[in-house]
Amino acid sequence: MKQMQKKKKFTLIEVVIVIVILVTLASIATPMYMNYVSKANIGAAQSQVELLADAVQGYRTDNKQYPSEDSGLEALVENVDDLETWNGPYIEGSIPKDPWGNDYIYRLDEDGRSFEIISLGADGEEGGEGEDADISSRE
Secondary structure, X not given: OXXXXXXXXXXXXXHHHHHHHHHHHHHHHHHHHHHHHHHHHHHHHHHHHHHHHHHHHHHHHHHOOOOOOOOHHHHHOOOOOOOOOOXXXXXXXXXXXXXXXXXXXXXXXXXXXOEEEEEOOOOOOOOOOHHHOOEEXXX
């Protein structure tokens, strides 16, 4: 009767083999997952830059000029320059941060005829490659 009540137990070798298999699967899946996350962040930043650029164009249509660099993108959600022709907000809510948590950069050319909106990428610094590359409204 005691032999029937005997429970099967896993040996240490069986447990180690299962752990090795799980670690191997994780080491294969993690880089693939991170690659998808990286591509998703880049795509999200490109979309946000385009939306912000469209909002700046809407601002220009109403006010016959682009926001000044001092006013920046904040001029899309608030009438910071007290313009009578301001018909915003030009985007819903507040100015978003890029997917890496950094502020978008707004630059106005010296002649005031064109602008650029930039995300500095994952590293938050100018230049870079891959996920660290800058994303611009001029590209």
